[in-house]
Amino acid sequence: MKRFLxxxxxxxxxxxxSARNREADTVRYSAEYLDTVQLRKGMIxxxxxxxxxxxxxxxxxxxxxxxxxSSFLFSPEYFSLYYTRHCxxxxxxPYFALKIGAEYSHSGxxxxxxxxxxxxxxxxxxxxxxxxxxxxPAMAEIHVDVxxxxxxxxxxxxxxxxxxxxxxxxxxxxxxxxxxxxxxxKDYENRWEYGLHGGAGVAFLFSPVEIxxxxxxxxxxxDLYQPDYLDEQYHPYPRNTYxxxxxxxxxxxxxxGVHFQLTKRKGKTARMLRREAYDIVYPxxxxxxxxxxxxxxxxxxx
Numbered sequence: 695m696k697r698f699l700x701x702x703x704x705x706x707x708x709x710x711x712s713a714r715n716r717e718a719d720t721v722r723y724s725a726e727y728l729d730t731v732q733l734r735k736g737m738i739x740x741x742x743x744x745x746x747x748x749x750x751x752x753x754x755x756x757x758x759x760x761x762x763x764s765s766f767l768f769s770p771e772y773f774s775l776y777y778t779r780h781c782x783x784x785x786x787x788p789y790f791a792l793k794i795g796a797e798y799s800h801s802g803x804x805x806x807x808x809x810x811x812x813x814x815x816x817x818x819x820x821x822x823x824x825x826x827x828x829x830x831p832a833m834a835e836i837h838v839d840v841x842x843x844x845x846x847x848x849x850x851x852x853x854x855x856x857x858x859x860x861x862x863x864x865x866x867x868x869x870x871x872x873x874x875x876x877x878x879x880k881d882y883e884n885r886w887e888y889g890l891h892g893g894a895g896v897a898f899l900f901s902p903v904e905i906x907x908x909x910x911x912x913x914x915x916x917d918l919y920q921p922d923y924l925d926e927q928y929h930p931y932p933r934n935t936y937x938x939x940x941x942x943x944x945x946x947x948x949x950x951g952v953h954f955q956l957t958k959r960k961g962k963t964a965r966m967l968r969r970e971a972y973d974i975v976y977p978x979x980x981x982x983x984x985x986x987x988x989x990x991x992x993x994x995x996x
Contacts, residue, residue: 739788739839739960741781744904746953748774752945756803756823756918759940762815767824769800772947778835780959791835793848801825801856801914801943817941819867829854829912831891842899849892852912856885882923887916887943902955914943 750772755764776795782788802823805815814821833850861876879885895908921938 739780739782740958741779741788742955742957742959743780744776744778744953744955746776746778746904746906746951748772748776748906748949748951750947750949752800752947754800754802754824754943754945756817757940757942757944758817762805762817764803764815765806766946767800767802767804767822769802769824771826772799772949773797774799774947774949774951776951776953778953780837789836789838791837791846792833793835794832795830797829797831797854797947799827799829799912799945799947801827801912801945803941803943814864816863816867819863819871820861821864822862824860826857827854827887828857829887829891831912833891839899844897844899844904845895846897846908847892847894848910849890851888852891853888854886856887859883880919882920883918884916884920887914889913889915893947897953899959901959904953904955906949906951906953908949908951910947910949912943912945912947914945917941918943 752769752772753766754769755766758764774795774797776793778791778793780788780791783790802825803817804822805817807814817823829852831850831852833848835846835848837844837846856879859877859879863871890913891910893908893910895906897907898905918941919939921940923939
């Protein structure tokens with residue numbers, strides 16, 4: 695009997711101590727304090743689309759092999775139209791987008807005289823080449839939104855077509871270059887092109903308008919001319935056929951743009967509101983599989 699009373703007393707004592715500990719750990723707030731607390735709701739970004747126009751300048755050069763040191767050719771014409779679809783990865787990560795566009799810009803190269811040596815590089819006598827091109831890029835975008843700013847980076851591929859060409863050369867080369875090639879493409883020059891397209895920038899968000907500032911790089915994987923253009927296919931008396939020659943355009947576009955949000959970026963869209971209204975009027979019934987008894991095949995019920 696004494697042992698039973700001792701165990702009971704120990705059990706009650708432990709219960710009282712645990713209750714006191716729980717009471718000490720409990721944090722209590724007054725009603726006046728709770729009335730002043732402001733809870734910040736997390737920002738939810740919808741799947742939304744934008745349509746934007748950009749304008750800027752182009753800096754163009756050419757990657758030659760064998761190497762020739764060329765400078766950047768400045769062209770004050772760059773225009774583009776972009777459609778962007780912002781979407782969530784795995785349904786809840788709103789940091790991604792897909793974009794496709796159309797661009798009108800320049801490409802080419804320019805050689806300048808070296809002040810120390812007095813030498814001017816050239817490409818078959820040409821010291822300057824300016825081409826107008828149209829391209830269609832398709833890129834994936836990753837972005838980080840800290841309202842009212844969005845920082846983004848793009849990467850993808852493009853295809854394009856070289857519309858026109860305008861070449862310059864010193865008068866000393868007039869005897870060796872046909873004058874028609876001032877504005878005409880040669881037989882061995884490629885007009886269709888493709889390659890890598892990407893860039894980065896920052897957007898200022900004033901929904902439903904976004905102001906974009908950024909830069910893009912376009913690296914052509916389609917050389918300006920056939921690398922074996924000095925063989926007998928184009929020249930009956932080739933000067934050098936021991937190695938190929940390459941010329942890959944590299945262009946940098948710096949731009950500013952205005953993009954319009956075609957659908958709501960934040961908040962409930964009209965589609966969401968219609969869905970909520972529909973669910974209120976027509977509530978979803980319980981799943982039949984949860985209430986119905988499992989069916990037994992007739993062959994087993996016999």
